[in-house]
Amino acid sequence: MDQGTIYMGVDVSATAVKAALVNAEGEIYEITQEAIGDDPDAILDGICRSIERLRERASEHHWPIRSVGVGVPGLVNVQTQRVEAAPNLPALVKVDVTEAIAERVRCPVLIENDANMAAYGEFVCGAARGRANVIYIAVGTGIGAGLICEGQLYRGALGFAGEFGHTTVDPDGLPCRCGNRGCLETIASGPNIVRRARERLFRDRSSSLSRLAVPGKGELTPERIAAEALNGDDFSLMILEQTGKWIGIAVANVLNLLNLDMVVLGGGVMAAGELLLNPIIAEVKRRAFTAMVAHCEIVASLLGGQAGVIGSAMLARDTFR
Numbered sequence: 329m330d331q332g333t334i335y336m337g338v339d340v341s342a343t344a345v346k347a348a349l350v351n352a353e354g355e356i357y358e359i360t361q362e363a364i365g366d367d368p369d370a371i372l373d374g375i376c377r378s379i380e381r382l383r384e385r386a387s388e389h390h391w392p393i394r395s396v397g398v399g400v401p402g403l404v405n406v407q408t409q410r411v412e413a414a415p416n417l418p419a420l421v422k423v424d425v426t427e428a429i430a431e432r433v434r435c436p437v438l439i440e441n442d443a444n445m446a447a448y449g450e451f452v453c454g455a456a457r458g459r460a461n462v463i464y465i466a467v468g469t470g471i472g473a474g475l476i477c478e479g480q481l482y483r484g485a486l487g488f489a490g491e492f493g494h495t496t497v498d499p500d501g502l503p504c505r506c507g508n509r510g511c512l513e514t515i516a517s518g519p520n521i522v523r524r525a526r527e528r529l530f531r532d533r534s535s536s537l538s539r540l541a542v543p544g545k546g547e548l549t550p551e552r553i554a555a556e557a558l559n560g561d562d563f564s565l566m567i568l569e570q571t572g573k574w575i576g577i578a579v580a581n582v583l584n585l586l587n588l589d590m591v592v593l594g595g596g597v598m599a600a601g602e603l604l605l606n607p608i609i610a611e612v613k614r615r616a617f618t619a620m621v622a623h624c625e626i627v628a629s630l631l632g633g634q635a636g637v638i639g640s641a642m643l644a645r646d647t648f649r
């Protein structure tokens with residue numbers, strides 16, 4: 329079977345490296361995942377191990393790898409290809425990821441912000457295919473976003489555009505790892521959903537989650553909250569509804585600013601599905617211009633957890649065409 333040219337996509341998150349071999353149509357042939365710690369050498373080793381493993385698989389099948397795209401959770405300088413800030417994985421700033429990877433693979437390597445990569449994936453072969461003006465928002469350990477403007481990935485002056493999670497939504501809110509206070513991320517990211525739930529559960533013991541509110545007594549996670557909400561737990565539903573409201577405020581601002589065709593929501597926290605999506609849509613309707621809301625579809629990601637690897641492979645494909 330002729331597989332044509334193959335592209336490698338790598339998605340580095342705060343906790344794991346995912347890597348995939350993807351064909352020119354964005355279909356995944358092979359995918360690997362491994363956990364990483366926050367130590368510069370360990371991260372680089374993890375990334376390179378994943379790449380090496382897939383290179384071996386590709387050569388077994390005689391699939392030529394044309395390029396490698398690597399999405400990282402940080403601000404990537406488009407000129408220097410260096411990570412200049414990474415609040416959720418600070419070790420990335422200390423190493424030259426591009427050079428370390430380029431040394432190991434004999435093909436072009438592109439480093440880009442992880443949410444930009446996922447946005448590109450949804451744009452090329454996911455929920456936003458055929459749309460020209462799109463924001464993709466990933467709600468997970470952090471909150472990232474990538475923008476497609478007029479059919480192109482919008483990077484801004486330095487390549488840092490799309491830091492949606494660091495939009496101020498509460499002027500007197502908690503300090504954020506970016507240095508600001510009251511960022512959306514300090515309220516609506518996975519760890520902060522858990523923090524808010526835990527704080528309230530100490531006061532309200534009626535929820536089926538209250539036994540998990542005490543540290544050490546089982547694990548309280550965003551997935552757990554979503555599962556309890558699906559089971560009809562009022563407290564969990566209320567936490568998701570409030571989270572959706574905060575995200576919706578920030579989305580309404582972006583919509584009024586950019587007049588988008590589509591908002592795509594992804595990331596681990598979106599496993600809650602409509603229980604989170606519906607309150608987001610309701611809040612956007614309440615706040616943004618009616619005509620802009622009527623035009624804009626607000627949907628869940630189609631590629632899910634694979635948007636990052638697919639987008640990374642596809643952006644590298646189109647960059648080194």
Ligand SMILES: [Zn+2]
Nearest residue numbers: 494504506511
């Ligand atoms: Zn921030």
